[in-house]
Amino acid sequence: MTTPTPVIFIHGLWLHATSWNPWVELFREAGYEPLAPGWPGDSDTVEASRANPDSIADHGIDDVVEHYTKIINGLAVKPILIGHSFGGMIAQKLLGQDLAAAAVAIDAAQIKGVLPLPLSALRSTLPVFKNPANNHRAVSLTAEQFRYAFGNAVSEEESDALFERWAIPAPGKPLFEAAAANFNPHSPAKVATDNEMRGPLLLIMGGKDHTVPEAVTRATLKQYRHSHAVTDIKDFPDKAHSLTIDSGWREVADTSLSWLKEQAL
Template sequence: MGTPVLFVHGLWLHASSWDPWVRLFRDAGYEPQAPGWPGDSDTVEASRANPDAIGDHGIDDVVAHYAGIIERLPSAPILIGHSFGGMIAQKLLGQDRALAAIAIDAAQIKGVLPVPLSALKATLPVFKNPANRHRAVSLTPEQFRFAFANAVSEEESDQLFERWTIPAPGRPLFEAAAANFNPHSPAKVATDNQTRGPLLLIASGKDNTVPESVTRATLKQYRHSEAVTDIVTFADRSHSLTVDSGWREVAEACLTWLKEQSL
């Protein structure tokens, strides 16, 4: 049996968007799977048809959901998360539930201060209505292009939108926004854990939703831990880097890093 790998999606992308990664990692000898968040349906279409099931799930709900999945695995997994999935992966790694984690364009954790204007614009569809804290919110193709796919063609952006996007719960964004004012914030990560497995942070130079400055500020949060914490930047990529036509380059970088960690 290969090492288990759990892929954790973020807001607005369905778990099936990881399918090409799952195939690549299986071919590389791992035992990968990409389970959805609580409330997600099995397909993009079904998830779009039932947004009420998706709404009002917060960060702690999602962490507990994946922790339950991990408990049923034969051994501790490697976690690979994108966006809010990257935050979830970091929380679970800090709880010693994983061998290692890779956080790709991860949502900002508690302690990260810079909130660039582009990130505010990218999340405005949620924050413009306080009631969205308890709802699932969908993006328009134009909003998706700004938040995710600004580094690819408009045609590819529209194709990605149609293929992978689903409504997303607003609650995690409200929780992350208030993290630095809440001593018990669910966005808090055990960044000072000395015995956790290795962590790779991946940043995108053209990401509007999680700009590179946020990922570099996240790296600084780990300065009190001697556990391995690395960073790789893809200068010409945006938030869609896990699903757009350049996904394989990112996935291969993850495989290379895992090999370097003897994983």
């Protein structure tokens, strides 16, 4: 009897790990062994995470990578990684370090070397950048800010419901680290994009995403041009940053499953 392949789901800023629950159920039905651990400092529930933002604060990219590396090292085989937003960046870093069999990076935060900085991305992250002290704090979004950053491709009612259900405070530090990446030779946002031996990578982008616009994902793809390892890209023109949690999540999840099957994973 073969052991099911583990799949680790990695959330991004402002969403709780339990927002992956529908994906976890779907992947378990498909024969995988899914896990959706939170970031360091996250509490087990949305409510507890909102009540304890200080434990979430001040965790940077390296802290999150180390956290997931320990989880991976406890597994019998290399997992598949599926990450959204900053979780997509973390997934790429771990894949580049040969810690994963494959990765799906959905609307992934910009890695070192990616230059486009669209205005919508600046507006989405303004709640963090408007105060330099937020580098060491956890920052919460309002429902209106969430609507712009995540829910702009769904109805206001659906966006507000997603905000109430899944939104939690997020550490400001990863955003400051990513913003300074191209000025820091040792940036934690650096990914081993030239690794020839890594597993396959699928980049997924939403055409209406304000937080990680298509230009960022296309520039990310170019960073992998020096590697012959499989790097694919899939565009969902009508989806925004909420594409993993809104009413259209199943299309994105099914695309991820189909791609993994094509890679014999």
